[in-house]
Amino acid sequence: MKFHRGDNKSGSHLLPNVSEIQLPEDFHWPDGARIAVLITFDFQAELGTPVLPTGKPDYMELTERQYGGRRGVWRILEILERNGVKASFMISGRTAEFYPQATRAIHEAGHDIGGHAYLHESLWEMNREQENEVIRKTKQVLEDISGAPLVGWRSPQIRASENTLNLLLENGFIWRSDYLNDDLPYLLKVNGKTMVEIPYTVATDDAQLYMPGSVRRQGGGATVAPGPYGNPRNALWVWQDEFDVLYEEAKREPKMFIVTMHPYISGRANRSKAVEGMLKHIKGYPEVWFSRTIDVAELLRKQYVKS
Numbered sequence: 001m002k003f004h005r006g007d008n009k010s011g012s013h014l015l016p017n018v019s020e021i022q023l024p025e026d027f028h029w030p031d032g033a034r035i036a037v038l039i040t041f042d043f044q045a046e047l048g049t050p051v052l053p054t055g056k057p058d059y060m061e062l063t064e065r066q067y068g069g070r071r072g073v074w075r076i077l078e079i080l081e082r083n084g085v086k087a088s089f090m091i092s093g094r095t096a097e098f099y100p101q102a103t104r105a106i107h108e109a110g111h112d113i114g115g116h117a118y119l120h121e122s123l124w125e126m127n128r129e130q131e132n133e134v135i136r137k138t139k140q141v142l143e144d145i146s147g148a149p150l151v152g153w154r155s156p157q158i159r160a161s162e163n164t165l166n167l168l169l170e171n172g173f174i175w176r177s178d179y180l181n182d183d184l185p186y187l188l189k190v191n192g193k194t195m196v197e198i199p200y201t202v203a204t205d206d207a208q209l210y211m212p213g214s215v216r217r218q219g220g221g222a223t224v225a226p227g228p229y230g231n232p233r234n235a236l237w238v239w240q241d242e243f244d245v246l247y248e249e250a251k252r253e254p255k256m257f258i259v260t261m262h263p264y265i266s267g268r269a270n271r272s273k274a275v276e277g278m279l280k281h282i283k284g285y286p287e288v289w290f291s292r293t294i295d296v297a298e299l300l301r302k303q304y305v306k307s
């Protein structure tokens with residue numbers, strides 16, 4: 001008996017007038033690969049740092065996160081280059097303005113860039129016009145600084161609003177990574193336009209592994225004494241187990257492994273060993289397609305979207 005797949009299309013009943021196209025049974029990744037591996041980073045550096053309970057800036061948290069733009073992102077880029085891996089970076093517009101050299105270096109090294117709002121805003125708190133302005137501004141700033149067209153997106157806190165999907169399509173985006181409900185990408189169709197949804201998971205997010213609860217805490221007030229912090233050996237173990245199970249299942253049908261990290265978290269020296277350990281673990285297996293978000297989006301569009 002096969003238990004590996006249902007046929008429900010629950011991604012389409014989250015919003016009105018959206019239909020979902022799942023990948024067919026005979027879908028396969030390029031070059032005989034059984035699994036796609038997406039190494040992704042959310043690069044917001046110090047944006048979104050909660051203030052202290054007094055309402056004053058928290059220089060401890062602010063500067064801890066600035067490490068991601070000043071040092072962490074460069075260490076990550078070295079690890080990716082050393083291992084020959086192309087990744088995807090979701091960058092906030094203001095972060096690109098703070099760290100333009102790093103933003104350009106990410107693009108020049110061949111990694112994909114997606115938008116991560118302008119000030120790492122909570123999109124779900126905005127009305128439609130405000131959110132449209134954030135998307136438009138983020139696109140313009142990232143395109144100006146990186147020199148690459150911006151066609152992908154991940155919402156801050158992975159919390160899209162009810163308007164995000166439509167606004168992204170209206171602004172020319174073709175992929176996003178905002179839902180958490182599958183381990184294969186799929187297509188969402190609205191008003192004749194198609195979005196490639198590349199599901200993410202908090203189960204492998206370094207913010208959750210090292211700072212449990214931090215995603216829920218964002219926007220909900222600061223802690224004066226953050227932590228306790230997770231252990232890099234534990235993070236590596238989680239990443240390896242996630243990959244191993246999906247790889248085994250991928251003998252029956254294609255699968256996707258996606259991990260999300262932050263340069264201010266995983267770019268620290270001791271944690272960077274877990275990043276490299278994960279890459280080396282995955283590279284030890286055959287039939288693995290290290291792919292960027294744009295590669296997955298283009299593959300699906302070529303096969304399933306009529307232009």
Ligand SMILES: [Zn+2]
Nearest residue numbers: 042044156157
């Ligand atoms: Zn973020």
